[in-house]
Amino acid sequence: MKSELEIFKEYIRGQGLRQTPERENILQEITTFTGHFDVDELYLRLRRQGIKISKASIYRTLPLLLDCGLIREVDFTDGHWHYESIYGQPHHCHLRCLKCGAIVEFEDPLLICVEQKLAWRFGYLVKTHTLEVQGVCPQCQERLETGDDGGD
Amino acid sequence: MKSELEIFKEYIRGQGLRQTPERENILQEITTFTGHFDVDELYLRLRRQGIKISKASIYRTLPLLLDCGLIREVDFTDGHWHYESIYGQPHHCHLRCLKCGAIVEFEDPLLICVEQKLAWRFGYLVKTHTLEVQGVCPQCQERLETGDDGGD
DNA sequence: TAATTTATTGAGATTCAGATACAAATTTTA
DNA sequence: TAAAATTTGTATCTGAATCTCAATAAATTA
Structure with a gap:
């Protein structure tokens, strides 16, 4: 390579x-x-x-x-x-915490299926994708529960 | 509502x-x-x-x-x-043409699966996601094949 | 190796989306 | 209706990204 x-x-x-x-x-x-x-x-x-x-x-x-x-x-x-x-x-996607901004990288083969379906359905020549999933990480969930907000 | x-x-x-x-x-x-x-x-x-x-x-x-x-x-x-x-x-994702910028909106239930797996695997409280799939639309594919580039 | 051509660099100016300060105007509460 | 506090528009500011230009350096040629 x-x-x-x-x-x-x-x-x-x-x-x-x-x-x-x-x-x-x-x-x-x-x-x-x-x-x-x-x-x-x-x-x-x-x-x-x-x-x-x-x-x-x-x-x-x-x-x-x-x-x-x-x-x-x-x-x-x-x-x-x-x-x-x-x-x-390898291509990967991001899982981002809305509170602290922490980023987890992951990959999921389902995205390939999504791409293939799109290519078939809309006739696109699919090149790549960008997926960001947003949520709250375990640490921030805990902080929110205990009331120690951390300032959003 | x-x-x-x-x-x-x-x-x-x-x-x-x-x-x-x-x-x-x-x-x-x-x-x-x-x-x-x-x-x-x-x-x-x-x-x-x-x-x-x-x-x-x-x-x-x-x-x-x-x-x-x-x-x-x-x-x-x-x-x-x-x-x-x-x-x-309803939530939707975007399929964007890299050549002309055309946008197709779509939704795919597989994304729910992706979200659920992430929640389970990383303990995140998943809120939403943003997915953009990039490719070349049928019209631009044709333009590229016929040599009429259209400027990128 | 030296000369020529052409791209690249750094410094500073410029651009533009977006944020901000402030006085005037407007909304809200009483 | 008056007082208190927010919002508006105007002008100005900020900062990321781009551009200008003279000086420099890389590639090409002799």
Whole structure:
């Protein structure tokens, strides 16, 4: 299986773009780190390693990584986008706690059935899906019951 | 079943807020119109009827309508939020064409199964879910095959 | 290897959706 | 009807994301 770097290089080349240390550093950081991130977090994490890249470059690089399928947009919360790297990882969905924001990742084969039914029923060529299930996590349920609200 | 207006009035009262013609006009327009909308569309639709309400008031009213469950955020595209009214309507998901943006609404009972399994497995109190399936609609598939790309 | 071409970078300006401050107007309660 | 408190519109502000532009660096060619 190709590495993220190989995928990215091929993409860059195929688009007539250029390989730069900035782009490689960003990719490196994204693939090393597991979990969700946003532009600011990525920027700070790079800086903490002594790697100085302007936010403009990060904003310019993310669409490339999205386009070649190495990352995906997770959600738009707090007024900005959050991302996660997805290459080589099985597709998954999110279960989010409405109170504390905790995220559980899961996958369910039923979604494939849903996709297939849609393809058949509406003639769509189905590519992927994004499912977020919202609820209250066990901890927050307990907090709500004991009256210790925690501030919503 | 209570009307949207009743729901809203109860909510307003319960929160110690005030009933104003601006808020009622916004609610009225949202419940009359079917389909997705954004702040600008809502603003223009109101103005076309001679109802002048500042965008600030719309921005201030939408969170109230979200909070009392009369509308929901549909997606964040084009750099801003889109909404739809949901009160009294069965929950549904979206199938979106990646090429032309067309939206098909559907529902699938399998999602209930998914929710139940999550509740059991992770102990969450599941409230709702948001599923968007992405693909290419039949028309765009045809356009792509005949080479008439249509611009992405 | 050096010269040429063209893309990319960083800094700062710009844009735009959405939030906010404040004075005037309106709703609510009494 | 008057007092108290909220809401409105206008203008301003905020912040994420984009754009401009000169300087720099990558790829290509000789």
